[in-house]
Amino acid sequence: MIWMASSIHRKLKIALTSKEEAADAFRALDKGLPANWKRQLAKQERKAMKEREGNPEAMDVYEIQLASAPSMKSIELAMLSGSPLKASS
Incomplete structure (x- = not known):
């Protein structure tokens, strides 16, 4: 039972850290978007x-x-063949 509490506490700390990292990434993305694009996306979301x-x-x-x-x-x-790489879908 003691190990379970320790495990849950560790997972909570990881979740809180991950939440902050995701929020920071969202803020950076949001800050980089032009205002008219934000309005258009918000309108699409409401619809x-x-x-x-x-x-x-x-x-x-x-x-x-x-x-x-x-x-x-x-x-x-x-790299061995010397051809350029493409991302796959």
């Missing part, structure tokens, strides 16, 4: 939240596309 019950496709505004980083093996092969 999606308003229409989400009747039209689930309205939530597509939250879809993001992230290209994954190449693997170490891909990097090695590209």
Whole structure:
């Protein structure tokens, strides 16, 4: 039982630290966006939240596309062959 409390305490500390790091990253991202873009994104969000019950496709505004980083093996092969690397989807 004592170990469980220690584990929970450790996980709480990690979660709080991670929360602060995420908040800092969000603030930096938010600070870098132009004001007109922020307004446009807020407008899209309000519309999606308003229409989400009747039209689930309205939530597509939250879809993001992230290209994954190449693997170490891909990097090695590209370096050996001399060809440029591309991120994969």
